[in-house]
Amino acid sequence: MPTSADDSFIRAARRRQLVECAVEMIAEHGLAEASTVRIAKHAGVSRGVLTYHFRDRAELLNQVVRRVYELGAEVIGPAVTEAASPREALLAFIGGSVELHARYPRHLAALTEIFAAEARHDEQRRHARELDDLAAILRAGQEQGQFRAFDIDVMATTIRRALDGALAAIAGGVPADRYATELREIFDAATRL
Numbered sequence: 001m002p003t004s005a006d007d008s009f010i011r012a013a014r015r016r017q018l019v020e021c022a023v024e025m026i027a028e029h030g031l032a033e034a035s036t037v038r039i040a041k042h043a044g045v046s047r048g049v050l051t052y053h054f055r056d057r058a059e060l061l062n063q064v065v066r067r068v069y070e071l072g073a074e075v076i077g078p079a080v081t082e083a084a085s086p087r088e089a090l091l092a093f094i095g096g097s098v099e100l101h102a103r104y105p106r107h108l109a110a111l112t113e114i115f116a117a118e119a120r121h122d123e124q125r126r127h128a129r130e131l132d133d134l135a136a137i138l139r140a141g142q143e144q145g146q147f148r149a150f151d152i153d154v155m156a157t158t159i160r161r162a163l164d165g166a167l168a169a170i171a172g173g174v175p176a177d178r179y180a181t182e183l184r185e186i187f188d189a190a191t192r193l
Contacts, residue, residue, distance in 0.1 A: 018045075023107050023110045027107075027113070035057070036050050068108065068111045076097060079096050080092045080096065086138070086144060087147070087188070090141065090188075091187075098179050101167045134156040138152045138156060138191070155190070163183070
């Protein structure tokens with residue numbers, strides 16, 4: 001007889017599967033084509049199974065966004081946390097972000113589709129935590145005398161926008177390591193005293 005722990009594990013696994021199917025549908029066909037019916041069909045389940053696990057499409061899309069940010073924390077977080085200085089943290093953040101784009105292109109394509117469909121202020125809100133974390137690195141670098149004086153918000157936004165280009169560059173054939181190296185060199189030079 002299954003236990004409630006077994007049931008919870010099975011439910012969590014099914015939810016993860018449905019989120020991954022949503023990622024695939026959005027990345028391959030665009031957000032407009034990724035209806036709950038199509039996502040369910042892609043997953044090989046009925047729409048009822050999908051709506052059993054997710055209240056509506058908006059909840060499913062929120063879980064896609066959450067999953068991409070979880071992957072980001074897994075790929076980027078450790079190197080940034082272990083960095084010995086703000087400069088090392090900045091370079092680890094940039095390199096890790098490009099690595100994330102290279103390792104999970106479908107996830108980042110889906111995230112881009114979701115953000116593109118939202119109002120501009122919603123995109124800024126979604127990036128707010130990431131920008132806050134990046135601003136904290138930049139601020140620490142200035143306070144410790146490792147970075148020159150610059151507008152922290154402008155620099156954080158500029159770095160974020162440069163990283164947004166990684167997905168298209170890598171998809172277009174630019175090697176991820178070369179893209180990461182160039183961005184690290186650009187922003188290392190841009191922040192130096």
